Amino acid sequence: MDNGTEFTSRALDDWAYRRGIKLDYTRPGKPTDNGLIESFNGRLRDEFLNVHEFIPLHDLREKLQAWQDDYNHHRPHGSLGHLTPCEYVQKWSVQPKEAAPLQF
Template sequence: MRRTCQVLRAERSSYHYKGRRRSQAALMERIKEIAATRIRYGYRRIHVLLRREGWAINQKRVYRLYKALGLQLRNKTPKRRVKANLREDRCPAVRSNETWAMDFVHDQLATGTKIRVLTIVDTFSRYAPAIVPRFSFRAPDVIEVLERVGAEIGLPRTIRVDQGSEFVSRDLDLWAYQRDVTLDFSRPGKPTDNAFIESLNGKFRAECLSAHWFMTLDDAARKCEAWRRDYNEVRPHSSIGNKPPIELMDRSVADGPH
């Protein structure tokens, strides 16, 4: 060791030095708690609150821990998005019709015309309330589908979506506010944040989109609906004990609103 330090021209005291930094666990936990309850606070405001509570820390340490915890605010957030759940630990659904996930799948007709398919799944029962193909989707089109499905089985408390333009629109946010539904947005570039809908989309593409030619939009709608019914009522799902999703739906939900 002496010879090595001499060759490298390094002090032996540096080799023997052991850091005395205290554990940051309590501080990190407090930063997470503040960020969870004040989702629009950045590290500067969190630092002010921590100083008020008596934490003797500087802003640089707060920034380093804030960044390590992945708590950066999202700049893509529109100015008005009241019913957005931007940064909060997710809890798994404990009953059907509590949390849905929603996304788009792209495909095309036999003529080459592109179509988009809106897919929705219940994260507890894996029930798919709607699979709707159209040539294009805007926020009002998404709202129309949600209103129709809501009239049939009711609306959930939360809908998980990505950062697509249809989902971040003011129209959908206003609709969610009026219906008391929270839009739970995934982090950009993190498809695992919405794993339930990704799983549904994979099965849908392998078993329906890749297995059929769609001659017209009506033909696509019929085949997608036939697959959806089979998925809900017949197809065994290993994640729910090889049962079809319809068996896990609450009776009041499965039979429709009274």
């Protein structure tokens, strides 16, 4: 995890502890420790956040859902052997399972 204040709060620590989740932080000042996430965040910022205006909030949700659909279902990723993330997961999944929703 990133070391930003939103990820190092006592509330997040308590939430994770109650659910048996161990938080694993990257080293401060070492973005290469988390290169895939940093790359994704850059794409999200450059291709989505810096391109659109979001008024009202439901507009943000609709546009983000469309961007996520394109990113995960239609856009091949070089790091995944030029498969989409969904194709990659299907290729390597033994048995697809439905993820349990997070409870806050």
